[in-house]
Structure formats: C-alpha cells, structure tokens
Amino acid sequence: MTSRVRIGVQLQPQHSPDYALIRDAVRRAEDIGVDIAFNWDHFYPLSGDPDGAHFECWTMLGAWAEQTERIEFGPLVTCNSYRNPELLADMARTVDHISGGRVILGIGSGWFERDYTEYGYEFGTAGSRLDALGEALDRIDSRMAQLNPPPTRKIPVLVGGGGERKTLRHVAAHADIWHSFVDVETYRRKAAILAEHCAAVDRDPSAIERSAELKGRKNIDDVLRFADDITAEGVSLLTYAVSGPDYDLSTLERLVAWRDAREG
Template identity: 55%
Template structure:
C-alpha cells in the first residue's frame, strides 16, 4: 500500500474493567485517555477477568460504555469486542444506537464470536463449537445492519462495524463482507498472510479492501514496533491496560508516535 493511500494513524486505549478497586478507577482512567488525545476508548465484553487472577473484581462492558458516553466529549467509543452470543442481535443494534446518541455519534460497534467457555456456561449460555459460533455471527450481522437501518431515530451517522477474529476460511470472509474495521492479534508473517486472504475475499465480492481499516493490539516502543505494522497498512493501534492502577504511559508514547506519523 502506498504511503499516500494510507489512512491516518489512530490510537486506541482499551481500559479493561477488571481488577479495579472501584468504578472510580475506571472512570479516572477514561478521563485521562481522553485528555491524552487518544482516538478511541475501548472497554471489553467479559464476565470474569482475563489472565491469572480469574476471580478478581470485574464490571460489565456495555453499561460502562454508556457511562463513558456521558463522561467524555470527543474520544470515539467501543466495546472491543461484544460477544455475539450474549445478546439478541437486534437488541445489540438498539443498544449501540442508544449509546451513539448519548455520546453524540462516537460509537463503533465491535463484535466477535466469543471464546471464553466459562463465561458462556456460568451465565447460562450454550457453548457451541467454534464453527457454530462463527456461523451464528455470520447470521447475526445482517440482522444488526437491518435493525440499524430501521431504528427510529437511527444512529447519528454511519456507525462503523468492527469485527475481531482471524479464522482464515470463514471469519475473514465475514470481515470482507461486513467490517468497516478488522481487529486482529496477528503479527509478522501471520498478519501478511491474513491480509492477503482478506484482499482475495474482498475481490470475490467486489469490495475494495481499502474500505476496511486494519486494527491491531500493540505495546512496547512505538518507534520500534510501529513502522513494520504501518508498512502493512495498519492504521488503528490499541494498547490495553488493567486496573486498579491503570498505566497509561504506553498510550502516551503511542500518541506521540501517531502525531509524528500524521504530521
């Protein structure tokens, strides 16, 4: 991808609502993310903490997003990402539209197939095979798009759909058809291969792959880690942090790198 065709660099911060002493810690972190000038502020859609401490403090993502919509005024907002199984697709579209209005039109609707068996089972959901979960996501996305189109009032503007997942036979075909943003943990040769497949799947349905923003999770030194991803066309770089003392120094460094890249 030529430099002139690249989308501007954007920086996201995922403030994970886990291991926080109180919601006040999450609220303060969100305020700092906006003050720093990040482009996106993300929560997530889990019912228990991720990582080694699986039974620590935790809060639900969509209710947090609605609170952030009132608290903030500029930064984009999203759940990175909603698990398709946890909500009726039409309801999820309605929730996203409502938070979009609360925020003044700043919501990205993030969605994926889900993967944490414990969450499904302890909250009373069936935990089907990975193939079934991906098929369910494929069936849900047209419902989400149709519901967004008929809601009264509609979203405040075109609501980007962010899809997370990198399955090469099925998920990337879903991304090609429905995503405005593709979020992935892939890197190196794995990312190169997946980008090639995504381009092929877009060609099969007559869609320009440049219409899909590529989003990755990052950390460390942006001047060291960012250029190779940038050369592949990545434009949204997201740093995750967990409580109770949210460390946003890495977010600050990536924002400085963004400003150099976009100058």
C-alpha cells in the same frame, strides 16, 4: 482506508473494585490524546485473580458516552452470543445518540467458556459460534435500518479475529474495521486472504480500516518498532491494553507522541 494513524487503548474492566478508577482512566486517555477507548465484553477477569473485580461492558459504554467528549469508544469486542442481535443493534444505536455519534460496534464470535457456563449461554463449537456471528451481522444491519430515530451515522463495525475461512469472510461482508492479533508476516498473509474474500463479494479491500493489537512487546522500544513496521503495511489503528486497578497510561503517552511526530 484512512492514512492517518490512530491510537486506541483497551481499558480492561478487571481488578478495579471501584468504577471511579475506570472513569478516571477513560478521562485521562482522552486528555492525553488517545483516539479510541475500548473495553471488553467478559464477565470475569482474563488474567490475575479469576474471581477478581469485574464490570459489564455495555452499561459501562453508556457511561463513557456521557463521561467523554471527543474520543470514539466501543467494545473490543462484544460477544455475539450474549445478546439478541436486534437488541444489540438498538443498544449500539442508543449509545451512539448519547455520545453524539462516537460509538464503534466491535463484535466477535466469543471464546471464553467460563462466561458461557456461568451465565447460562450455550457454548457450542468455534464453528457454530462463527456461523451465528455471520447471521447476527445480517440481522444487526437489518435492525439498524428500521430503528427510529436511526443512528446519527453509519456506526462503524469492527470485527476481530483472523480465521481465514469464516472470520475474514465476515470481515469482507460487514466490517468497516478489521482488528487482528498478528506479526507483520502473518498480517501480510491474512490481508491477502481478506482481499480474496472481498473480491468474492465485490468489495474494495481498501475500504476496510486495518487495526492491530500492540501486545506481547517487552518494552516501549519494541512497541514503537512494531508500530513502525505494521503501519508500513497499511495498518492505521494501533491499540494497547492496560488493566486495573492502576491503568498505567505511560506507554499510551509515548504512542500518542509517536503518532503526532509522524504527522509533523
């Protein structure tokens, strides 16, 4: 597990009627020193006007590959249900090459029912979607090994979620990064369960980078206090989300300064 703390931003692709606003935001994020820029994989806004402006995930990531130079980037997270796993592997490999090896493949089982019904995907159940995710991760691994040319690096796989019976088992088997939405006590409990799943597949749990969402904090002091507490538990990737059309990065600037002060 890496010891250096990294700062991520999720640029939620909603309520931005002009893509130029998102392009400006990802460039500003890179300029202030953010390590990773994420978007998300939905078709409609998740907050505010449910029919507000919105853009698609992977075509945007292809643009980010050319519009940025240093930062890593990817979906937080792509929905396994929306694309054939072999196609998704090929898409990620292609964006990896366009960017010179900076894409992260964040993936989850999906949950937003409107996406499914409006776009014609079978919603199923939470259990069936998680089972499909496990099958897809195997297929993605297999396809990555067959692609010509191969990826420029082993593309990091980020799995989001904290389901103790299935999701954390998928994390143990496939993930390079585990992304969670937790407080400190919940993180400790779920990390112990993840360690049990890792033991079952003979994997060192310290090989999986730990990522946490900085959300629901009232002010920057609360954000930084939580950042101190959760990184003390071994979490090394912290992500803060902002929405359009303004994409206010002031909190990210404080987080980058906090990161740099830690490093001395």
